[in-house]
Amino acid sequence: MTCTEFLAQLDDLIDDEVTAEMRADLKEHLRGCDHCEVTLNTTRKTIEIYRSHEIYDLPNDLRDRLHSAIMARCKKGC
Amino acid sequence: MTDSPDDFSQPTAMATIQPIAGENEQHPDVALVERVRGGDVSAYDTLVRKYERQIFRIAQHITQNREDAEDVMQDAFLKAYEKLEQFQGNSKFYTWLVRIAVNESLMRLRKRRTGKMVSIDEDVETEEGSVPRDLADWAPDPEQNYTQSELAEILRKTIQGLPQGFRVVFVLRDVEGLSTEETAETLGLSVPAVKSRLLRARLQLRERLTRYFRQKKGGEK
Numbered sequence: 001m002t003c004t005e006f007l008a009q010l011d012d013l014i015d016d017e018v019t020a021e022m023r024a025d026l027k028e029h030l031r032g033c034d035h036c037e038v039t040l041n042t043t044r045k046t047i048e049i050y051r052s053h054e055i056y057d058l059p060n061d062l063r064d065r066l067h068s069a070i071m072a073r074c075k076k077g078c
Numbered sequence: 079m080t081d082s083p084d085d086f087s088q089p090t091a092m093a094t095i096q097p098i099a100g101e102n103e104q105h106p107d108v109a110l111v112e113r114v115r116g117g118d119v120s121a122y123d124t125l126v127r128k129y130e131r132q133i134f135r136i137a138q139h140i141t142q143n144r145e146d147a148e149d150v151m152q153d154a155f156l157k158a159y160e161k162l163e164q165f166q167g168n169s170k171f172y173t174w175l176v177r178i179a180v181n182e183s184l185m186r187l188r189k190r191r192t193g194k195m196v197s198i199d200e201d202v203e204t205e206e207g208s209v210p211r212d213l214a215d216w217a218p219d220p221e222q223n224y225t226q227s228e229l230a231e232i233l234r235k236t237i238q239g240l241p242q243g244f245r246v247v248f249v250l251r252d253v254e255g256l257s258t259e260e261t262a263e264t265l266g267l268s269v270p271a272v273k274s275r276l277l278r279a280r281l282q283l284r285e286r287l288t289r290y291f292r293q294k295k296g297g298e299k
Contacts, residue, residue, distance in 0.1 A: 011273060035210070042216050042287075042288065043281065043284045045220075046287055047252050050237070051252065055230045056134070056138040058134045063134075066148060067130060070152055075119055
């Protein structure tokens, strides 16, 4: 397996959508390729970091204000 | 590397935020939608409360403007309320709501750019990041080197640099937890197009974050 072929399977690997056979091939490639291992691990970390950090916070007071405005309009029939 | 070989057989769980109901199991939103259709406004209050943060985040990611995101959030929920009769139930209420929010966000952008067409296909022709170039490994727990606000700023700046068409796919799929199929349906794209954009988005973000998170060599500060 080449690095390009590995990269083509990267998303499916991260999302756990590869067959057992493909998984074994990918694992074999990783044994001898530090570059792909770094790419795999840092890509996973990239996703995790965006999932676990709130970068656009909605403060509670703003949330309450927007929520009330929405519901007031809905009660009036919009 | 931080991951041991054992981690390979247990890939990071990409759990979806939205619980997916089984085929015979009704999603809890269906009952709420039915109650709203029957005139129970308090059921809509529950739906708004459940999804307002996600809708605000999505709007902010697309418009990159706080005031616009506030307007989009209100308009999306009001439009969904008005058009609830048109909701067929073929998709989840959340997916349907996200589609409305994405469209409202794009309309808002268009307005800001004085009528210039804005679409999610914008700037997706770039080849940047499609092949990893910076192969430096990251420091262990690189977030620890920054304060929460510094980290948030890095993450914002980095994702804002992505082409719109990649950013939206990454946000819906990886941040908000929609499936590939739901992301495709929401954006009116094919599944292969979503997959291709997702890979490019992930690789570009990874590459850009490497500038901040790379492992320092001996003696480097």
